[in-house]
Amino acid sequence: MSEKTLLKVEGMSCQHCVSAVTNALEALPGVKKVKVSLEKGEAKVKHEAEVTLEAMKAAITEAGFNTL
Numbered sequence: 001m002s003e004k005t006l007l008k009v010e011g012m013s014c015q016h017c018v019s020a021v022t023n024a025l026e027a028l029p030g031v032k033k034v035k036v037s038l039e040k041g042e043a044k045v046k047h048e049a050e051v052t053l054e055a056m057k058a059a060i061t062e063a064g065f066n067t068l
């Protein structure tokens, strides 16, 4: 069963940032699809139920961005 989570991402300023956040989230086991919007400052993640919000937030933080 897959779920969708919307995360706010602060600090992205260009497409490289978008790629960094996308790659960080896609690297998590159980993540199926990631769509990051630079304009909206958010990331939409389609993932297995086992992927926790904490894990997704940690991935974004480790990539160098803030999340709410």
Ligand SMILES: [Cu+2]
Pocket: 012, 013, 014, 015, 016, 017, 018
């Ligand atoms: Cu950038």
